[in-house]
Amino acid sequence: MPKYPEITVPLTNRDGNAFAILGRCQTALRLAKKLDKWPEFYTQATSGDYTTLLITVMKWFTVE
Numbered sequence: 001m002p003k004y005p006e007i008t009v010p011l012t013n014r015d016g017n018a019f020a021i022l023g024r025c026q027t028a029l030r031l032a033k034k035l036d037k038w039p040e041f042y043t044q045a046t047s048g049d050y051t052t053l054l055i056t057v058m059k060w061f062t063v064e
Contacts, residue, residue: 002061007032009061011054018053022046025057 007028014020022045029035045056057063 002059004032004034004037004060005062007034007061009057009063011057011063018050021053021057025061028061 009021009024009028011021011024014024022042025041025045026035026038029038029041041056041060044060045053
């Protein structure tokens, strides 16, 4: 179960670029009024390669 299951980030049929994914995650946090969590998420998501980014997104949010 993700950390914030109430927040959904669209990944399928979207630009798979890492910057685009990070932008969608930041927007999702802003809309959920949890933008204060962005630094923690960003640090985790960018701590490795592209796979690390995707795993972090799935650990934090509901993905579609």
